Amino acid sequence: MDDHTDQSRKPRADAVRNRERVLEAAKLVFNAGGSEASLEAVAKRAGVGIGTLYRHFPTREDLFEAVYRREVEQLSELAEQLKNAKDPVDALRRWLRSGVEFVATKKGMVAALALAVQSGSELQTFSFERLTKAIGSLLDRAAAAGAMRADISPEDLLRAFFGMCYMHDQPGWQSSVLRMLDVFVDGLRVQPAGKIKTRAASSAKPAAKRKR
Amino acid sequence: MDDHTDQSRKPRADAVRNRERVLEAAKLVFNAGGSEASLEAVAKRAGVGIGTLYRHFPTREDLFEAVYRREVEQLSELAEQLKNAKDPVDALRRWLRSGVEFVATKKGMVAALALAVQSGSELQTFSFERLTKAIGSLLDRAAAAGAMRADISPEDLLRAFFGMCYMHDQPGWQSSVLRMLDVFVDGLRVQPAGKIKTRAASSAKPAAKRKR
DNA sequence: CGAAGATACGGAGGCACCCTCCGTTTAACA
DNA sequence: TGTTAAACGGAGGGTGCCTCCGTATCTTCG
Numbered sequence: 001m002d003d004h005t006d007q008s009r010k011p012r013a014d015a016v017r018n019r020e021r022v023l024e025a026a027k028l029v030f031n032a033g034g035s036e037a038s039l040e041a042v043a044k045r046a047g048v049g050i051g052t053l054y055r056h057f058p059t060r061e062d063l064f065e066a067v068y069r070r071e072v073e074q075l076s077e078l079a080e081q082l083k084n085a086k087d088p089v090d091a092l093r094r095w096l097r098s099g100v101e102f103v104a105t106k107k108g109m110v111a112a113l114a115l116a117v118q119s120g121s122e123l124q125t126f127s128f129e130r131l132t133k134a135i136g137s138l139l140d141r142a143a144a145a146g147a148m149r150a151d152i153s154p155e156d157l158l159r160a161f162f163g164m165c166y167m168h169d170q171p172g173w174q175s176s177v178l179r180m181l182d183v184f185v186d187g188l189r190v191q192p193a194g195k196i197k198t199r200a201a202s203s204a205k206p207a208a209k210r211k212r
Numbered sequence: 213m214d215d216h217t218d219q220s221r222k223p224r225a226d227a228v229r230n231r232e233r234v235l236e237a238a239k240l241v242f243n244a245g246g247s248e249a250s251l252e253a254v255a256k257r258a259g260v261g262i263g264t265l266y267r268h269f270p271t272r273e274d275l276f277e278a279v280y281r282r283e284v285e286q287l288s289e290l291a292e293q294l295k296n297a298k299d300p301v302d303a304l305r306r307w308l309r310s311g312v313e314f315v316a317t318k319k320g321m322v323a324a325l326a327l328a329v330q331s332g333s334e335l336q337t338f339s340f341e342r343l344t345k346a347i348g349s350l351l352d353r354a355a356a357a358g359a360m361r362a363d364i365s366p367e368d369l370l371r372a373f374f375g376m377c378y379m380h381d382q383p384g385w386q387s388s389v390l391r392m393l394d395v396f397v398d399g400l401r402v403q404p405a406g407k408i409k410t411r412a413a414s415s416a417k418p419a420a421k422r423k424r
Numbered sequence: 425c426g427a428a429g430a431t432a433c434g435g436a437g438g439c440a441c442c443c444t445c446c447g448t449t450t451a452a453c454a
Numbered sequence: 455t456g457t458t459a460a461a462c463g464g465a466g467g468g469t470g471c472c473t474c475c476g477t478a479t480c481t482t483c484g
Contacts, residue, residue: 009430012432012481054472159379163374167375180372183400186402190399221460226450251441
């Protein structure tokens, strides 16, 4: 019961050092494209035993999270800044493009985030929540300005985005994704059902409930 | 040198039977959602040795291809029919929705096709080519009618589509994907750069070269 | 400083899967 | 029915995942 969250002791030096080493090795290995690289390879590269790796990061996802936390935060902050842009739709577009940029550099990021999305349910997944919030604020602003349909949830958009990026490591993926994102954003400017003569209602379900 | 492609012999009965058994088992296992199921599980379910499975289908991809060939052909034919629809954009939309329908039923199909897309390069991948052709004809028709931008390749679209579907097995994935596809198709109706005031050119690269 | 105790280390080991190889079986043909 | 090519099937070698626990090392306190 005694909630001595603070230092009942100093954390062991070797533990701190090893954690850092693993993180460093993982970053190298994952960014090199091999987001599916074996954790044992990471451990070896870090010069620690596999047991140590698992103690620090019980789950592959945990490791991903730690490795890409900084990047996620950067993307998050970018969204914050873009809230001040004049054109809210353009802001969204720019944010998505930056996302592509990140993915291009950190190859492992897609897999990491996709995993975070999939692992789904109500797991913590800091990254997913953070990005959802970021994208949500951009969406809301654009929708509030009437510049964009309002029935698309941040989760929808994130999933679509990751999905598109999932095909990275293809020859021309990057320009392809950029093009697709443009199409997508253009589509968001169109108000949903009715006005387009696509027979009846354009969607079976009324709309997803927005979370935030 | 002697090119006796025809029956120098009748194919062995057990070989034919086993091939069929494996196919059947694989269909069951993959459709049950586990597109990543172990091939050994498939073999066991089929009542054959693992060696037999590998002889008939040297690659996981080969097996996928065989299992989903029929479905791919159905989708392909649907595209053929839709070419006669009045509104070419609507035709595309409908085709994509049917794709979602397929994915919903045959869970393994996404993984199979995604793998086909990824394995990429110039591997044969019958399915990928077939679908590319199908979607290409729909795109071309819509573009020719001036109802849609013309710089999107079938490959682009396929990748985006699979990407979105990759998140199946999520709670609300199906309606989410349908919504996203609507957005997407709406976006395709907008002509590309220039007219929209999104600063400068809307895409870094000029456009992908269309294959067909 | 030197013990005591807490904490972390690391890799062996059990499990699952991948894929290959080859001795044995079986079907087709004469 | 015998010959022979084709197919069978599973043992085995490799890799990766993850757990468990005996051992090593660090911190603290006397």
